[in-house]
Amino acid sequence: MKKLTALLFTVLIVWGCTGNGPSGPDPDDFDREAILVNWADNIIVPAFTHFSETTDQLHTSAQEFASNPTEQNLVKLRTSWENAYLAFQHVSMFEMGEAMQLRFRDNLNIYPSDTSNINENITEGGYNLELPSQNSSQGFPALDYLLNGLGENDAEILASYTTDSNAENYRVYLTDLTERADNLANQVLENWTNGYRDEFVSNSGNGANSSLDMMVNDYIYYYEKHLRAGKVGIPAGVFSGSPLSSHVEAYYSEGLSKALFNEALTASINFFNGTHFDAEVNGQSLDDYLDYLNTMKDGADLTMLINDQFQTAQSRAENLDPDFAAQVETDNSLMLSTYDELQRNVVNMKVDMLQALSINVDYVDADGD
Amino acid sequence: MLWSIVRFAANGWISKLYIEPDFHFSYLGFEWVGPLGEWTYLLFIICGITSLFVALGFKYRISIIVFFLSFTYIELMDKTTYLNHYYFISILSFLMIFLPAHAYYSIDARRNKHLRSQEIPAWTIDSIKLLLGIVYFYAGLAKLNSDWLFEAMPLQIWLPSKYSIPLLGDLLQQTWAHYAFAWGGTLYDLSIPFLLLYKRTRIFAFMMVVIFHVLTRVLFPIGMFPYIMIGSVLIFFDAGLHNKILAKISEWLNISKSVFDNGKIYQFPKNWLRKASVGIVAVFFILQLLIPFRYLLYPGELFWTEEGYRFSWRVMLMEKAGYANFKVVNPENGQRFYVDNDQFLTEFQEKQMSFQPDFILEYAHYLEDHYQTQGIKDPEIYVESYVALNGRRSQPYVNPEVDLTEIKPSLKHRTWLLPFNDEIKGL
Numbered sequence: 001m002k003k004l005t006a007l008l009f010t011v012l013i014v015w016g017c018t019g020n021g022p023s024g025p026d027p028d029d030f031d032r033e034a035i036l037v038n039w040a041d042n043i044i045v046p047a048f049t050h051f052s053e054t055t056d057q058l059h060t061s062a063q064e065f066a067s068n069p070t071e072q073n074l075v076k077l078r079t080s081w082e083n084a085y086l087a088f089q090h091v092s093m094f095e096m097g098e099a100m101q102l103r104f105r106d107n108l109n110i111y112p113s114d115t116s117n118i119n120e121n122i123t124e125g126g127y128n129l130e131l132p133s134q135n136s137s138q139g140f141p142a143l144d145y146l147l148n149g150l151g152e153n154d155a156e157i158l159a160s161y162t163t164d165s166n167a168e169n170y171r172v173y174l175t176d177l178t179e180r181a182d183n184l185a186n187q188v189l190e191n192w193t194n195g196y197r198d199e200f201v202s203n204s205g206n207g208a209n210s211s212l213d214m215m216v217n218d219y220i221y222y223y224e225k226h227l228r229a230g231k232v233g234i235p236a237g238v239f240s241g242s243p244l245s246s247h248v249e250a251y252y253s254e255g256l257s258k259a260l261f262n263e264a265l266t267a268s269i270n271f272f273n274g275t276h277f278d279a280e281v282n283g284q285s286l287d288d289y290l291d292y293l294n295t296m297k298d299g300a301d302l303t304m305l306i307n308d309q310f311q312t313a314q315s316r317a318e319n320l321d322p323d324f325a326a327q328v329e330t331d332n333s334l335m336l337s338t339y340d341e342l343q344r345n346v347v348n349m350k351v352d353m354l355q356a357l358s359i360n361v362d363y364v365d366a367d368g369d
Numbered sequence: 370m371l372w373s374i375v376r377f378a379a380n381g382w383i384s385k386l387y388i389e390p391d392f393h394f395s396y397l398g399f400e401w402v403g404p405l406g407e408w409t410y411l412l413f414i415i416c417g418i419t420s421l422f423v424a425l426g427f428k429y430r431i432s433i434i435v436f437f438l439s440f441t442y443i444e445l446m447d448k449t450t451y452l453n454h455y456y457f458i459s460i461l462s463f464l465m466i467f468l469p470a471h472a473y474y475s476i477d478a479r480r481n482k483h484l485r486s487q488e489i490p491a492w493t494i495d496s497i498k499l500l501l502g503i504v505y506f507y508a509g510l511a512k513l514n515s516d517w518l519f520e521a522m523p524l525q526i527w528l529p530s531k532y533s534i535p536l537l538g539d540l541l542q543q544t545w546a547h548y549a550f551a552w553g554g555t556l557y558d559l560s561i562p563f564l565l566l567y568k569r570t571r572i573f574a575f576m577m578v579v580i581f582h583v584l585t586r587v588l589f590p591i592g593m594f595p596y597i598m599i600g601s602v603l604i605f606f607d608a609g610l611h612n613k614i615l616a617k618i619s620e621w622l623n624i625s626k627s628v629f630d631n632g633k634i635y636q637f638p639k640n641w642l643r644k645a646s647v648g649i650v651a652v653f654f655i656l657q658l659l660i661p662f663r664y665l666l667y668p669g670e671l672f673w674t675e676e677g678y679r680f681s682w683r684v685m686l687m688e689k690a691g692y693a694n695f696k697v698v699n700p701e702n703g704q705r706f707y708v709d710n711d712q713f714l715t716e717f718q719e720k721q722m723s724f725q726p727d728f729i730l731e732y733a734h735y736l737e738d739h740y741q742t743q744g745i746k747d748p749e750i751y752v753e754s755y756v757a758l759n760g761r762r763s764q765p766y767v768n769p770e771v772d773l774t775e776i777k778p779s780l781k782h783r784t785w786l787l788p789f790n791d792e793i794k795g796l
Contacts, residue, residue, distance in 0.1 A: 203532035241706035300762040351763045359532035
């Protein structure tokens with residue numbers, strides 16, 4: 001026993017003697033793959049199917065309005081826009097696969113929209129909507145501006161599309177936006193139905209890149225950043241000290257923001273419980289997985305805690321004004337208390353649920369010890 | 370070690386962990402150590418090259434010193450990445466500075482006839498055995514607590530989630546298996562140094578080492594550590610085995626091994642340097658034996674307060690997760706708002722910060738500085754935080770009424786943490 005150098009040598013040699021076992025399906029007390037199947041077949045694909053139907057309708061309505069800009073067609077287009085925007089709340093959290101490649105959410109729902117850039121696009125033309133710099137000049141918030149924000153009343157708004165010197169450009173920009181939204185929706189749906197669904201379901205192993213880990217991370221990220229902060233916290237001034245009414249979702253519509261929020265919260269609750277998109281059927285999801293894991297350690301009933309907290313947040317939001325902008329300007333405390341209730345479930349999910357599921361919250365896949 | 374560095378670089382970790390973040394968590398007393406921008410890559414290159422030199426025994430003394438310094442500097446840059454096995458590498462390389470690891474089968478020894486020796490004093494090898502023994506035994510002692518032994522925590526959380534591992538996946542769903550792993554692990558850690566020391570049990574012990582570390586490698590994302598430990602324990606074997614291994618290597622590489630077999634015993638130069646070395650190594654071991662017990666100086670639950678948790682071979686003992694929401698108050702106009710942690714921290718930093726009190730405090734001070742430049746003269750920073758430990762329900766962590774800017778980072782007991790509503794018995 002003479003050479004310490006051997007020590008470091010051997011480290012090099014031993015490396016490579018063993019590898020990671022490949023992951024594969026296995027029979028098990030609890031079928032995690034059933035969760036993925038339920039998510040894909042009963043929630044994600046139906047929600048994207050519905051969403052792409054509404055964007056088809058939105059684009060059709062926009063084309064009708066462009067060729068015949070009447071008040072009647074404007075009202076019809078607004079309804080299509082509202083339907084698509086509500087449908088979007090059920091797919092926004094699924095930023096994975098093709099949706100991630102396309103930066104689906106960034107292209108469809110960055111608000112507040114950049115109105116000066118939108119105006120420049122309209123007057124100058126020559127824009128490329130695929131550039132990241134154009135994210136806040138398209139999607140639902142930009143359409144909100146084009147349909148609700150161009151004037152005080154419908155007559156003024158219509159004037160932009162009829163008598164304005166740039167009327168033609170307004171009509172083109174409008175249909176360019178609806179066409180792009182429709183394309184994005186169809187691309188993601190197509191990806192799910194042509195292969196990604198199977199890829200998603202078969203990636204049922206454990207580890208940072210498994211479907212379960214990625215989906216749970218995406219879900220919590222969406223709930224924390226886009227639902228809690230984006231829809232409620234930021235307008236209420238939680239991060240800035242004073243309310244920012246212009247940061248409300250669908251700001252120009254003056255009354256859609258609460259409906260969008262409620263829809264998004266419902267979508268989050270349904271996802272957690274595995275409720276099917278188009279039927280009141282409860283499938284396998286995180287609630288069942290938590291219940292299963294809890295049978296081993298006999299701890300707190302997290303499923304109940306999280307669902308109760310969802311309900312508290314929902315009922316707290318009931319009293320909010322349909323227009324969140326009006327709410328933060330008149331009585332922000334109600335908005336703040338809604339935020340607090342949403343916040344409590346961030347702790348429940350990000351701390352307690354992730355610990356119970358043994359899923360890492362970060363994407364940096366560093367070593368542990 | 371070279372592999373470890375290459376792997377680190379290949380994963381893009383250098384840039385992700387050290388260059389991209391705006392802010393780094395430092396160790397108390399080492400706030401001056403920070404990433405060097407693009408030069409950080411050079412630091413990693415130096416560290417990699419010197420590790421290769423050490424392995425080859427080329428310019429050994431200077432190489433191991435530079436390796437120790439560069440590796441330790443890398444670890445000191447950001448404590449977010451603290452891992453017990455990085456600490457192990459640091460102190461092992463420190464110890465090796467004082468050992469003549471280049472006396473045999475090295476480039477140095479080949480070139481320098483006076484250095485070349487077939488044997489080195491036993492204490493030099495024993496010192497490494499002692500260090501390994503401390504690592505295992507202390508890790509075993511740390512497992513003697515009620516969470517680990519009687520709740521099988523945190524294994525009960527970790528193991529079921531590894532359901533897709535072939536063969537083991539089903540087993541890991543069984544409660545009895547969680548307890549078996551917990552008790553087996555404890556027994557292993559406590560006994561393995563002794564089993565390795567006795568010749569009659571050594572082969573069996575080494576098989577256990579391989580099984581144990583391969584298993585941990587399969588079950589947990591712990592990088593190079595299992596291989597390092599498996600390689601390291603070879604030092605418990607006597608010279609016969611090592612000579613055989615080296616003979617094989619010599620055959621492959623066509624090196625003459627016999628040059629080194631000169632029957633000489635390495636002699637430390639008889640001067641002050643030698644005395645100093647022995648003194649330093651002795652002090653080093655006394656510290657190694659004492660540091661893990663420093664937690665006894667603090668009241669409260671160690672897992673909760675983490676006062677004396679690091680540098681103590683407490684490996685895989687806790688599943689801790691947290692959430693920290695910082696509130697900034699401007700006392701001049703009463704304006705208050707919450708901080709979006711994304712703005713300042715990476716996801717990884719945020720995660721590590723959220724349950725470690727020293728991180729929370731350091732970050733609060735960073736926020737104080739930041740908002741001072743934003744025009745708030747004397748911001749007050751409060752934190753609403755929740756921590757869940759070993760499967761317990763999350764509970765409030767830091768006292769939300771305490772203005773963290775008034776607290777100075779120190780090693781004193783942290784009175785600003787809320788008490789832990791449970792008890793974990795044991796060491």
